[in-house]
Amino acid sequence: MEATGYDHWRLAQFFYKNEVIVSVVNPLSEKLFIQMKLAKVKTDKSDAKAICGYAKINEVSLYKAFTEIQSECLQLFRLLDCYLKKQTATKSKKLSLIAVSNKLLKQCFAIAKSSRPYNENYVSVLRLK
Numbered sequence: 001m002e003a004t005g006y007d008h009w010r011l012a013q014f015f016y017k018n019e020v021i022v023s024v025v026n027p028l029s030e031k032l033f034i035q036m037k038l039a040k041v042k043t044d045k046s047d048a049k050a051i052c053g054y055a056k057i058n059e060v061s062l063y064k065a066f067t068e069i070q071s072e073c074l075q076l077f078r079l080l081d082c083y084l085k086k087q088t089a090t091k092s093k094k095l096s097l098i099a100v101s102n103k104l105l106k107q108c109f110a111i112a113k114s115s116r117p118y119n120e121n122y123v124s125v126l127r128l129k
Helices: 006-017 027-036 044-057 067-116
Strands: none
Touching: 027 044
């Protein structure tokens, strides 16, 4: 199977515990193998055939399962990574919301200072180049 982050690990662990022989292949080397064959079709079925062909030609190592402690550490690191990504996304959303709010406030103050009624179709005469 192709290494796909967290998903392949859980499936490989399951297969290993149920005594099914499995190998995990580096996606980059498998991708280069497909490109060498000049395959034009990109479907799950064609990918599965390509991975099988890659394993027949190249020597792939058998998957060695993690211990329970290693598995728990990996899960905790994945969870931490997920929280960090969410925190970063939240910060970005907050910053963009603050920027938009700031711009709207400036426009409101400009309208209030000018004593002109608001015109939603207004086009500035100043053009930035």
